[in-house]
Amino acid sequence: MNYLKYTLTLLITLSTYSCFSAKGLPVKEVKENTSVKTKNQVLDHSSWDDLLRKYVADNGNVDYKGFQAESKKLKDYIDYLASKVPAKDWSVNQQLAYFINVYNANTIKLIIDNYPLKSIKDINNPWRKNRLKIGEKDYSLADIENGILRKMNEPKIHFAINCASYSCPKLLNTAYTSENVQELMERATREFINNSDKNILSTNNPKLSEIFKWYKSDFTENGSLIDYINQYADTKISNKAKVDYLDYNWNLNE
Template identity: 65%
Template sequence: MKKLLFLACVALTLNSCFSAKGLPVKTVDNTAKTTQTENTTTTETIDHSQFDALLKKYVAKNGDVDYKGFKNDSEKLNSYVSYLEQQTPSKNWSVETQLAYFINVYNANTIKLIIDNYPTKSIKDLDSPWLKNRFKIGDKDFSLAGLENGILRKMNEPRIHFAINCASASCPKLLDVAYTEANVMQLMERATKEFINNNSKNEIASDKIKISEIFKWYKGDFTTNGSVIDYINKYSDTQINANTNLDYLDYDWSLNEQN
């Protein structure tokens, strides 16, 4: 049954299998600049400092993760995850507050999933890593796929694909800093540019490219205002010819573990 659900979600490009479950999720206005959104206010203050300290301690600059260290400090990570579960998004939250919150919920729970099952060679070796409900947002149960496809992807912000981390070598790297209302737009921009220009994630020349399968799996998210190449060219140091054929690198699901 779980396999059938997964295949059904893939067939629908994962857009309609999950919902925000009644949460007041906002969408990003992409007609505005991609830095800070102006004139936004929030009555909520979410404290991500505990996660920020853990990331700085256990994540290398290249994104590799010291999962043994996280496991030894699991009490602090579990405390942060529990804290996030108690923060119920409201309509008063700014879009930046929501983005930072949901990205951190995803990344913290992915790390928790790995250390709860550590040692492991790949997240794909675990039991339904993305489809099983593993955490709460307020009083609602969520899976990682439910959060990604039912909330984050519906916020009209394709840069989230480079902000969330799936604990694998081919994923966009996990940053050694937590997302906050103040930095989320800047960090998503940085994460997107770094990923696209990382030669181990994308091989880009003007007339020949092999790019991450992320651009295939979530193509619709990147083509609302043009082609995949148009999107990549916004961030790529090497500009790609518009008629270049798209080819994809095989995805490496081995654990993004620090040696």
């Protein structure tokens, strides 16, 4: 894994996302700011871990009513994250764990703030609106995904962050930390690729999640899309295979 292409020597100030895919997902479009002042620190994700263990099943289904009942604990954790502004001396693993947890915790908050609903897409501009803070700056979920996580040159982040939908990679019921982030991303990637509800693998005509279409460039920097998938797939795909894509199910993952 090559992380040298990305060093968080700055917190990213992002432009408004005006460019979206046909499915309504944001694409990369960022500006950067060169000021960071916060010193390195040990982050405590234990309260988030407690909530995940209580309200997320092993298969990734989420008990949003349970999260609603502990909305203050969730908000306190989100406020805690907002106060821990990333700094240039954070390790890559600290950065990955922090921003994955920022994304997932704020997605859960977005859902319970609008619950009950059938889909995250029932919410007006769920990814584009500035709904969260880091320090004094406002960010959208799209800013975190595309302006920060995707710039870290680690495609496995796509299987770590969760969009509260059935076709998404499942939300793990364990918080990401600097110690476990590599292991959990590896696990999430392998489980998603081999989950027959998300991808139908076959040698000659696999039917893949649209994640692999929307973000294909992230998976093909060091080879083909099939090369990437075959690193994790129990059923290997031929390089000559005809690849089709499954329609994405945006129903709530509850």
